[in-house]
Amino acid sequence: MLExxxxxRQTWSLFDELEALQDRMNRVFGERGYSYxxxxxxxxxYPLMNAWSSEEGVTIDVELPGVTPDDVDIxxxxxxxxxxxxxxxxxxxxxxxxxAQERPxxxxxxxxxxxxxxxxxxxxxxxxxxxxRLELPRSEAEKPKKIEVKSA
Amino acid sequence: MNTAVAKTxxxxxxxxxxxxxxxxxxxxxxLEDKDSVKIEVDIPGVDRNQVDLSVENGTxxxxxxPSYQHPEGFRAMFQEWIPGSFERAFQLSESVDTDKIDxxxxxxxxxxxxxxxxxxxxxxxxxx
Numbered sequence: 214m215l216e217x218x219x220x221x222r223q224t225w226s227l228f229d230e231l232e233a234l235q236d237r238m239n240r241v242f243g244e245r246g247y248s249y250x251x252x253x254x255x256x257x258x259y260p261l262m263n264a265w266s267s268e269e270g271v272t273i274d275v276e277l278p279g280v281t282p283d284d285v286d287i288x289x290x291x292x293x294x295x296x297x298x299x300x301x302x303x304x305x306x307x308x309x310x311x312x313a314q315e316r317p318x319x320x321x322x323x324x325x326x327x328x329x330x331x332x333x334x335x336x337x338x339x340x341x342x343x344x345x346r347l348e349l350p351r352s353e354a355e356k357p358k359k360i361e362v363k364s365a
Numbered sequence: 366m367n368t369a370v371a372k373t374x375x376x377x378x379x380x381x382x383x384x385x386x387x388x389x390x391x392x393x394x395x396l397e398d399k400d401s402v403k404i405e406v407d408i409p410g411v412d413r414n415q416v417d418l419s420v421e422n423g424t425x426x427x428x429x430x431p432s433y434q435h436p437e438g439f440r441a442m443f444q445e446w447i448p449g450s451f452e453r454a455f456q457l458s459e460s461v462d463t464d465k466i467d468x469x470x471x472x473x474x475x476x477x478x479x480x481x482x483x484x485x486x487x488x489x490x491x492x493x
Contacts, residue, residue, distance in 0.1 A: 261446045265439030272436040276446055278407040278473035309403070312395035316407050328442070342431070343409035343473015 259323045260296065266328055268357065270350040273325075278343035279316065285345065287338055289331060294349070295324045329355050385430060387449030395455075400486060402461055402479045408451050409473040416470055418477070420463045426454045427475065460485040 263274045275296065277285065285298040299320045330352045337348040394405040408416070410431030417428040433448040457463060460481055467478045 263444045263446060264442040265436050266442050267439045269438075271442070272439055276409045278409040279405075280472065309396040309398050312397060314394050315392040316394045316405060317392070340472075342412055342470075343407070344433075 259321050262323070262325070264325070268351070270331065270348065271327055271329075273347040273349070275345040275347070276343065277340070277345050280340075280343070280345075282340040282345075285340070287336075287347065289327075289333055289336070289349075292327045292330055293324055294327055294347075295322065297322045385448065385450045387447055389449050389451050390453050391427075391429075391451040393453065399481075401481055402457075404455065404475075404477040404479070406451070406453070406475040406477070407473065408470075408475050410448065411451070411470065411473060411475070413470045416468070416475060418466070418468055420457070420466065423457050423459070423463070424454050425457050425463075425466075425477070425479075426452075427477075428452050429475070 261276045265272045273294075277298070277300075280298055280300055284301070285296065288295045288297075297320070300317045327349065331349040332352040335350045339346045339348075392407045394403075396403045396405070404425075406427060406429075408429045408431070410433050411429040412432065415430055415432065417426075419426050419428075428450065429452075430450040431448060457479065461479045462482050463479070465480045469476045
Protein backbone atom coordinates (compact mmCIF):
# COMPACT_ATOMS: atom_id res chain seq x y z
CA MET A 214 0.00 0.00 0.00
CA LEU A 215 2.64 2.44 1.04
CA GLU A 216 5.65 2.92 -1.17
CA UNK A 217 8.58 5.11 -0.48
CA UNK A 218 10.93 6.66 -2.93
CA UNK A 219 14.00 7.88 -1.13
CA UNK A 220 15.77 10.31 -3.37
CA UNK A 221 19.55 9.97 -3.35
CA ARG A 222 21.14 12.85 -1.53
CA GLN A 223 23.92 14.90 -3.01
CA THR A 224 26.75 13.05 -1.32
CA TRP A 225 26.99 9.48 -0.15
CA SER A 226 27.34 9.11 3.59
CA LEU A 227 27.78 6.00 5.68
CA PHE A 228 25.65 7.52 8.46
CA ASP A 229 22.80 8.14 6.07
CA GLU A 230 23.00 4.58 4.84
CA LEU A 231 22.94 3.25 8.41
CA GLU A 232 20.03 5.51 9.29
CA ALA A 233 18.14 4.32 6.24
CA LEU A 234 18.83 0.70 7.20
CA GLN A 235 17.68 1.27 10.77
CA ASP A 236 14.60 3.00 9.47
CA ARG A 237 13.77 0.05 7.26
CA MET A 238 14.41 -2.45 10.05
CA ASN A 239 12.12 -0.50 12.35
CA ARG A 240 9.42 -0.67 9.74
CA VAL A 241 9.87 -4.39 9.18
CA PHE A 242 9.91 -5.37 12.84
CA GLY A 243 7.49 -2.72 14.00
CA GLU A 244 9.69 -1.59 16.83
CA ARG A 245 8.21 0.79 19.40
CA GLY A 246 4.89 -0.99 19.22
CA TYR A 247 3.15 1.12 16.65
CA SER A 248 5.86 1.76 14.15
CA TYR A 249 6.50 5.27 13.02
CA UNK A 250 9.85 6.77 12.12
CA UNK A 251 11.38 9.21 14.54
CA UNK A 252 11.16 12.79 13.39
CA UNK A 253 14.91 13.09 13.47
CA UNK A 254 16.06 11.02 10.56
CA UNK A 255 13.00 10.10 8.58
CA UNK A 256 12.16 13.64 7.67
CA UNK A 257 15.66 14.13 6.27
CA UNK A 258 14.92 12.02 3.24
CA TYR A 259 11.20 12.16 2.67
CA PRO A 260 8.40 14.15 4.21
CA LEU A 261 6.23 12.44 6.80
CA MET A 262 2.58 11.89 6.02
CA ASN A 263 -0.63 11.16 7.84
CA ALA A 264 -3.45 9.82 5.71
CA TRP A 265 -7.13 9.33 6.40
CA SER A 266 -9.82 7.86 4.23
CA SER A 267 -13.58 7.70 4.12
CA GLU A 268 -16.12 6.74 1.47
CA GLU A 269 -15.93 10.30 0.22
CA GLY A 270 -12.20 10.54 -0.27
CA VAL A 271 -8.73 10.73 1.21
CA THR A 272 -7.13 13.50 3.25
CA ILE A 273 -3.34 13.60 3.55
CA ASP A 274 -1.30 15.85 5.81
CA VAL A 275 2.37 16.25 4.91
CA GLU A 276 4.97 17.81 7.18
CA LEU A 277 6.91 20.29 5.04
CA PRO A 278 8.40 23.00 7.24
CA GLY A 279 10.30 25.72 5.44
CA VAL A 280 9.11 24.85 1.97
CA THR A 281 7.94 27.42 -0.54
CA PRO A 282 4.46 26.25 -1.63
CA ASP A 283 5.27 27.01 -5.27
CA ASP A 284 8.19 24.59 -5.09
CA VAL A 285 5.93 21.63 -4.32
CA ASP A 286 4.86 19.58 -7.29
CA ILE A 287 1.82 17.37 -6.75
CA UNK A 288 0.87 14.89 -9.45
CA UNK A 289 -1.66 12.10 -9.69
CA UNK A 290 -1.48 9.33 -12.24
CA UNK A 291 -4.07 6.61 -11.92
CA UNK A 292 -4.00 5.76 -8.23
CA UNK A 293 -0.42 7.01 -7.73
CA UNK A 294 0.09 10.27 -5.88
CA UNK A 295 3.56 11.80 -6.18
CA UNK A 296 4.93 14.73 -4.24
CA UNK A 297 8.14 16.40 -5.31
CA UNK A 298 9.86 19.50 -4.09
CA UNK A 299 12.78 20.91 -2.22
CA UNK A 300 13.50 22.04 1.29
CA UNK A 301 15.08 25.46 1.18
CA UNK A 302 17.28 25.18 4.25
CA UNK A 303 20.18 26.88 2.54
CA UNK A 304 20.88 30.38 3.85
CA UNK A 305 20.99 33.27 1.42
CA UNK A 306 24.42 34.25 2.74
CA UNK A 307 27.28 31.82 2.41
CA UNK A 308 29.63 33.17 5.09
CA UNK A 309 27.81 31.40 7.91
CA UNK A 310 29.58 28.85 10.07
CA UNK A 311 27.34 25.92 11.03
CA UNK A 312 27.21 24.75 14.65
CA ALA A 313 24.32 22.37 14.04
CA GLN A 314 22.70 21.18 10.85
CA GLU A 315 19.75 18.91 11.48
CA ARG A 316 17.02 20.29 9.25
CA PRO A 317 16.33 18.52 5.97
CA UNK A 318 17.79 20.03 2.84
CA UNK A 319 17.75 19.31 -0.84
CA UNK A 320 15.16 17.62 -2.96
CA UNK A 321 12.56 15.09 -1.93
CA UNK A 322 10.20 12.83 -3.77
CA UNK A 323 7.58 10.52 -2.42
CA UNK A 324 4.88 8.38 -3.99
CA UNK A 325 1.98 6.60 -2.39
CA UNK A 326 -0.75 4.38 -3.76
CA UNK A 327 -4.22 5.72 -3.11
CA UNK A 328 -6.95 3.23 -2.13
CA UNK A 329 -9.13 4.41 -5.02
CA UNK A 330 -9.13 6.76 -7.97
CA UNK A 331 -9.76 10.38 -7.18
CA UNK A 332 -11.49 13.21 -8.98
CA UNK A 333 -8.53 15.22 -10.29
CA UNK A 334 -10.55 18.37 -10.81
CA UNK A 335 -11.70 18.60 -7.22
CA UNK A 336 -8.34 18.00 -5.51
CA UNK A 337 -7.63 20.69 -2.96
CA UNK A 338 -4.17 21.53 -1.58
CA UNK A 339 -3.57 23.98 1.25
CA UNK A 340 -0.25 24.90 2.83
CA UNK A 341 -0.30 26.46 6.27
CA UNK A 342 2.38 26.75 8.94
CA UNK A 343 4.56 24.13 7.31
CA UNK A 344 1.88 21.49 6.85
CA UNK A 345 0.41 20.63 3.47
CA ARG A 346 -3.13 19.28 3.55
CA LEU A 347 -4.34 17.47 0.46
CA GLU A 348 -8.02 16.75 0.05
CA LEU A 349 -8.62 14.13 -2.60
CA PRO A 350 -12.29 13.41 -3.27
CA ARG A 351 -13.15 9.97 -4.55
CA SER A 352 -14.33 9.94 -8.15
CA GLU A 353 -18.10 9.46 -8.46
CA ALA A 354 -17.70 6.44 -10.75
CA GLU A 355 -15.78 4.55 -8.06
CA LYS A 356 -18.04 5.22 -5.13
CA PRO A 357 -19.63 2.10 -3.67
CA LYS A 358 -23.19 1.48 -4.84
CA LYS A 359 -25.80 0.07 -2.58
CA ILE A 360 -27.61 -2.92 -3.99
CA GLU A 361 -30.99 -3.61 -2.64
CA VAL A 362 -31.87 -7.19 -1.92
CA LYS A 363 -35.39 -8.02 -3.04
CA SER A 364 -37.33 -10.81 -1.46
CA ALA A 365 -38.26 -13.41 -4.01
CA MET B 366 -22.56 38.98 20.13
CA ASN B 367 -20.51 39.42 23.24
CA THR B 368 -20.91 35.80 24.19
CA ALA B 369 -19.76 34.71 20.73
CA VAL B 370 -16.59 36.74 21.09
CA ALA B 371 -15.95 35.37 24.55
CA LYS B 372 -16.39 31.87 23.19
CA THR B 373 -13.81 32.28 20.43
CA UNK B 374 -11.39 33.74 22.94
CA UNK B 375 -11.68 30.78 25.24
CA UNK B 376 -11.28 28.46 22.25
CA UNK B 377 -8.09 30.23 21.34
CA UNK B 378 -6.84 29.80 24.87
CA UNK B 379 -7.42 26.07 24.76
CA UNK B 380 -5.82 25.88 21.33
CA UNK B 381 -2.82 27.67 22.60
CA UNK B 382 -1.86 25.10 25.16
CA UNK B 383 -3.35 21.78 24.20
CA UNK B 384 -2.37 18.87 26.37
CA UNK B 385 -0.10 16.84 24.16
CA UNK B 386 1.15 13.45 25.19
CA UNK B 387 4.20 13.72 23.02
CA UNK B 388 7.02 16.19 23.20
CA UNK B 389 9.50 16.48 20.40
CA UNK B 390 12.96 17.92 20.20
CA UNK B 391 12.69 19.92 16.98
CA UNK B 392 15.35 19.83 14.28
CA UNK B 393 17.53 22.93 14.29
CA UNK B 394 20.23 24.62 12.28
CA UNK B 395 22.56 26.88 14.26
CA LEU B 396 24.54 29.37 12.20
CA GLU B 397 26.99 32.06 13.11
CA ASP B 398 28.50 34.94 11.21
CA LYS B 399 30.59 37.87 12.42
CA ASP B 400 27.62 39.90 13.73
CA SER B 401 25.11 37.38 14.99
CA VAL B 402 24.02 33.85 15.79
CA LYS B 403 21.00 32.46 13.98
CA ILE B 404 18.90 29.51 15.14
CA GLU B 405 16.39 27.99 12.72
CA VAL B 406 13.87 25.59 14.23
CA ASP B 407 11.43 23.32 12.35
CA ILE B 408 8.08 23.54 14.10
CA PRO B 409 5.48 22.37 11.56
CA GLY B 410 1.90 23.26 12.41
CA VAL B 411 2.82 26.06 14.79
CA ASP B 412 1.44 29.55 14.37
CA ARG B 413 3.22 32.74 15.46
CA ASN B 414 1.22 33.12 18.69
CA GLN B 415 1.79 29.53 19.77
CA VAL B 416 5.51 29.98 20.30
CA ASP B 417 6.92 30.74 23.71
CA LEU B 418 10.50 32.03 23.82
CA SER B 419 12.29 32.88 27.02
CA VAL B 420 15.80 33.63 28.24
CA GLU B 421 16.77 32.88 31.80
CA ASN B 422 20.32 32.77 33.18
CA GLY B 423 21.69 32.68 29.66
CA THR B 424 19.50 29.76 28.59
CA UNK B 425 17.20 30.27 25.66
CA UNK B 426 14.13 28.04 25.86
CA UNK B 427 11.81 27.41 22.92
CA UNK B 428 8.37 25.97 23.55
CA UNK B 429 5.77 25.55 20.85
CA UNK B 430 2.46 23.75 20.67
CA PRO B 431 0.72 23.34 17.32
CA SER B 432 -3.04 23.42 16.96
CA TYR B 433 -3.62 20.45 14.77
CA GLN B 434 -6.99 19.24 13.71
CA HIS B 435 -7.74 15.76 12.41
CA PRO B 436 -10.18 15.72 9.54
CA GLU B 437 -13.61 14.75 10.82
CA GLY B 438 -15.45 11.64 9.71
CA PHE B 439 -12.32 9.92 8.41
CA ARG B 440 -10.48 6.88 9.66
CA ALA B 441 -6.69 6.65 9.66
CA MET B 442 -4.96 4.83 6.81
CA PHE B 443 -1.50 5.39 8.18
CA GLN B 444 0.03 7.80 10.62
CA GLU B 445 3.72 8.63 10.54
CA TRP B 446 3.74 11.51 12.91
CA ILE B 447 1.67 12.12 15.95
CA PRO B 448 1.05 15.74 16.85
CA GLY B 449 2.97 16.89 19.88
CA SER B 450 4.58 19.92 21.38
CA PHE B 451 8.13 21.06 20.65
CA GLU B 452 10.65 21.96 23.27
CA ARG B 453 14.36 22.72 23.16
CA ALA B 454 16.83 24.82 25.13
CA PHE B 455 20.16 26.39 24.23
CA GLN B 456 22.89 27.71 26.46
CA LEU B 457 23.89 31.09 25.06
CA SER B 458 27.38 32.43 25.18
CA GLU B 459 28.08 35.64 27.09
CA SER B 460 29.15 37.29 23.87
CA VAL B 461 25.58 37.64 22.59
CA ASP B 462 23.13 40.39 23.45
CA THR B 463 20.02 38.69 24.86
CA ASP B 464 18.13 42.01 24.96
CA LYS B 465 18.14 42.24 21.18
CA ILE B 466 16.79 38.81 20.24
CA ASP B 467 14.54 38.88 17.24
CA UNK B 468 12.26 35.99 16.23
CA UNK B 469 10.09 35.30 13.19
CA UNK B 470 7.82 32.36 12.36
CA UNK B 471 7.21 31.58 8.70
CA UNK B 472 5.97 28.38 7.01
CA UNK B 473 6.48 26.35 10.17
CA UNK B 474 10.05 27.53 10.72
CA UNK B 475 11.08 29.69 13.67
CA UNK B 476 14.09 31.88 12.94
CA UNK B 477 15.81 33.43 15.96
CA UNK B 478 18.41 36.08 15.38
CA UNK B 479 20.71 36.89 18.30
CA UNK B 480 23.14 39.77 17.72
CA UNK B 481 26.60 39.67 19.26
CA UNK B 482 27.63 42.36 21.74
CA UNK B 483 29.35 45.35 20.20
CA UNK B 484 32.58 44.73 22.13
CA UNK B 485 33.02 41.19 20.79
CA UNK B 486 32.35 41.97 17.15
CA UNK B 487 35.37 41.67 14.96
CA UNK B 488 36.70 45.15 14.33
CA UNK B 489 38.88 46.23 11.53
CA UNK B 490 41.86 48.20 12.74
CA UNK B 491 43.03 50.81 10.40
CA UNK B 492 46.75 51.15 9.95
CA UNK B 493 47.86 54.72 9.84
